[in-house]
Amino acid sequence: MQSLSSKPKLLIEPFAGGATIALTAVCENWVDHALIIELDPDVAAVWQVVEAGDALALADCILTFDLTYDNVQSELAKEAKTTLERAFRTILKNRTFHGGILAPGSGLIKAGEAGKGLASRWYPETLAKRFTALHQVRHRLTIECRDCMPVLERYKDDAQAVFFVDPPYTAGGKSAGKRLYAYFELNHNNLFEACSQLTGDFLMTYDDADEVHDFVHQYSLMSKLVPMKNTHHAPMTELVIGRDLTWL
Ligand SMILES: C[S@@+](CC[C@H](N)C(=O)[O-])C[C@H]1O[C@@H](n2cnc3c(N)ncnc32)[C@H](O)[C@@H]1O
Incomplete structure (x- = not known):
């Protein structure tokens, strides 16, 4: 994502899980509204409860x-x-x-x-x-429990929307996503293609796998390795991918 000169209207987090980025962005007023999409009905239920006004x-x-x-x-x-x-x-x-x-x-x-x-x-x-x-911020959140791919298509031409894309890591035969999520099957090529066609800015995060580097190259994107910690607090790296990461 290029450093944003104006506040984006809509942040879309297509693989919501804990929806850390979307919820932080709304609570910190970095965006007006967040749309979070989650395929797993058990996970989506948490955000549906918030949206329905039942968080208390x-x-x-x-x-x-x-x-x-x-x-x-x-x-x-x-x-x-x-x-x-x-x-x-x-x-x-x-x-x-x-x-x-x-x-x-x-x-x-x-x-x-x-x-x-x-x-x-x-x-x-x-x-x-x-x-x-x-x-307090529930009116600025929308949740959809479904496959996110058609939603990316719906917002493809929306210049006011920005996207944070954190899919299950299963590219290049990596198994972390399979172990961590009930819904992990994903055509990574289709996801890269869909993101590369978005008008709005986007950031993806991925495992550092050869296949992912191939997609980055194929769709003329940029990637950078950034340090992070896994669920056991062990230091590791992950790939951040976007159109222009010169700001990172
Ligand atoms: C890597 S996790 C996201 C973690 C999230 N960024 C967070 O802060 O917790 C990926 C999530 O995507 C969901 N998912 C998998 N396939 C999906 C799809 N096609 N559409 C929407 N959500 C999907 C999984 O159920 C899982 O919760």
Whole structure:
């Protein structure tokens, strides 16, 4: 993304997950509105609850939950009947499963960080504060639970929209995306093609894989390796990709 001279009207985060960038951009007033798209209905439920004006109810569920192994297990064994229940289960899993991983095969933390067991990543007050803050900006958030590719097509000619694209990392046979997300299948060539046709500015992040470098070259984009930390706080690098990264 070039350094932006004026505030963008719309930030689109097509692979939302935790939607860190879109939510930060709205809360910090960097953009007027964010559109977040998420294919996994369990993950999308969290943002649908915020959009529907129920973030305070979700905060309340978090604050009043008594976190024990038995309570977590019986909560997760129940069938979620409402979007609020579904969203709460997603938050509970995200905070009590190994590495916050929701994909099938993941399971409850045992020893946890600093031997704190199941509660090692359960910070109810912090979570409740976040949802309370999101409740204030809910009118500036739109969520769509669906495949993001047609949405990229819909906004292709919109010069007022900017995009932050953080897909599951499965390009070049890399398996991180498969392990981390229930919905990981993606045609990376189609995604690169769609992004290269956007009128608005965009930033993508990717694993540093040969196939990704080939796409960058094929679609005449720029890439830079930037340092980051993974879910276990281990330092690593990832690729940032855009049309013009001379500002980075
Ligand atoms: C790398 S994560 C995004 C992480 C996010 N940037 C964050 O801050 O947490 C990728 C997300 O894309 C979702 N996803 C996968 N395929 C998708 C698709 N075709 N359309 C929309 N979302 C998709 C996955 O369910 C996952 O939540």
